[in-house]
Amino acid sequence: MADKTSFSELIQSGYATKGDSITLGTAMLNGETVENAYVKIPLKTLNRHGLIAGATGTGKTKTLQIIAENLSEKGIPVLLMDVKGDLSGIAEPGTPNAKIDERHKAIGFPYQPKRFPAEILSLSEQDGVRLRATVIEFGPVLLSRILDLSDTQSGIVSVIFKYCDDHKLPLLDLKDFKKILQYSTNEGKEQFAESYGRISTSSTGAILRKIVELEQQGGNLFFGEKSFDPQDLLRLDDNGMGYINIIRLTDIQDRPKLFSTFMLSLLAEIYATFPEQGDSGRPELVIFVDEAHLIFNEASKALLNQIESIVKLIRSKGVGLYFVTQNPTDVPDAVLSQLGLKIQHALRAFTAKDRKAIKLTAENYPVSSYYKTDEVLTALGIGEALVSALNEKGIPTPLAHTMLRAPMSRMDILSDDELKGLLQNSSLVPKYHQTIDRESAYEILTRKIEEANTQEAKEKSQKETASKQYPTSRTTSRSRKTANPWIKTFSSPTVIRSVLGILGKMMK
Known part of the structure; x- marks a missing residue:
């Protein structure tokens, strides 16, 4: 039986914070919580990214909800990817019950129901703040990587962007981009060839x-x-709490290309527009990517390299990225190595492959003299997790089997009426509700092609009219010959055959 006193001292010293922090719960030993052994995460290290992993039904989503609530309470905005559609309840207070009271009694502090300021966003036609981006904002490099283009095709995309920039053709939507691609190998091929080099129709077809x-x-x-x-x-609300922005993704689970496209564009835009934060002691924004395997499973090598680069760089902008998935192996090693906070819920060992994965996962955590990590991973209860974070000096904290606190907000979705009321009170829905289709590359090129076709038809018509009014000398000469009756007679087929017959007899 391990010594609770020494364990408590280890946890208290390992998770002690001088600055502001959030409390996840209380450390456990031998299946029981240890008094005053609170597991706290410094705000200062929350931009070092993190992982929340575990099998289905072990409490990953509630852990995400707990961290989001605590951040909002500290005045730090949050962005959540709601793939399963069960996070909208954050906008309403939770309901106490016997199980929650029992859990918080074991943890060592009371349960306090609370609602949090929330904004519903959407990538599709679902209700909410519409999220859009223009093609020009992506740029040729990111667009090429998302489309998984070859080097040759990527070069063509760069030329297309350069042409549009030189000729003031706004690339706003995919309709614009398709039009300029077609134009480059049809009506505008000579213009492209002269200034930018000839473009292959097979390459534009592949794009x-x-x-x-x-x-x-x-x-x-x-x-x-x-x-x-x-x-x-x-944004912050009137009480200084950070908004929890929830992106509804329930209808795009089978469209990973759109999901990864949005994620990369958003992260690239954040990196480009947010100022360098330096050592401010707290993050500016924390982003949680639920069902993270949707990004990584379908990503090309180029796309994975782009994600890895952004994960490494965006920390300096005060942005923390947290990936939520079933197994840590869903996240590439290059990205996994960048994650400072790891919260591991239970894993299930149904097969030999599962047991091998559990042993591999256990090796990702600090060695502990109090736990056999691979055994604990399969014995964790719902709402329990192994936690390893970074302290304020950037040193990994001791491994802690943690009983997590319950979310303060509702652990369920909003009703249709509640969701409608939330959207009606939103200040962002009216701002992004309307779709704008201003004149861009598609309209400009279409008009240019129509004008060229009209001009060509006009010139052709003028030539035909001139040809009828002023016949050529050759045509006139032929007409005069045909008008002479003697020429007409002797040039008839009958006379010619007769003459040829006479000549034939004379030769005999």
Whole structure:
């Protein structure tokens, strides 16, 4: 039996914080909570990214909800990816019950129901703040990586962007991009060849097929105006609480291309527009990516490299990224190595492959003299997790089997009426509700092609008219010959055959 006193001292010293922090729960030993052994995470290290993992039904979503609530309470805005549709209840207070009271009695502090300021966002036609971005905002490099293009095709995309920039052709939606691709190898091929080099129709055809694939996953809804301003994610309410922005993704679970497209564009825009934060002691924004395997499973190597780069760089902007998934192996090693906070819920060992994965997962956590990590991973109860974080000096904290506190907000979804009321009171829904389709590359090029076709038809008509009014000398000479009756007679087929017959007899 391990010594509770020494364990309590280890946890208290390992998770002690001088600055502000959030409390996840209380550490456990031998299946029981240990008094005053609170597991606290410094706000200062929450931009070092993190992982929340565990099998289905072990409490990952509630852990996400707990962290989001605590951040909001500290005045830090949050962005949540709600793939399963069960996070909207954050906008309403939770309901105490016997199980929650028992849990908090064991943890060592009372349960306090509370609602939090929430904003509902949408990538599709669902109700909520519409999230959009223009093609030009993506840029040629990011767009090429999302479409998984070859080097040659990526070069063509760069040329297309350069042409549009030189000729003041706004690339706003996929319709614009498709039009300029077609124009580059048809009506405008000579102009392109002269200034930018000839473009292969086979290459543009391959790019168009990739765009059609993206359109089929809803890309035509995402690309366009009005573009979403990432600064709108940083709002605080009148009480100084950070808004919890919830993106409803329930209808795009089978469209990973759209999901990853949005994520990369948002992270790239945040990195480009947010100022360097330095050592401010707290993050500016924390983003939770639920069902993170949707991004990584379908990602190309180029796309994974882009994600890895953003994860490494965006921390300096005061942004924390937290991936929520079933197994840590769902996250590439290059990304996993960047994650400072790891919250591991129970894993199930049904097969030999599962047992091997559990042993591998256990090796990702600090060695502990109080736990056999691989055994604890399969014995964790619902709402319990192994936690390893970074202290204020960036040193990993001791491994803690933690009983997590209950969410303060509702652990269920909003009713239709509650959701409607939340959207009606939103200040962002009217701002992004309307779809803007101003004149862009598609309209400009279509008009240019129509004008060229009209001019060509006009010139052709003028030539035909001139040809009828002023016949050529050759035509006139032929007409005069035909008008002479003697010429007409002797040039007839009958006379010619007769003459040839006479000549034939004379030769005999």
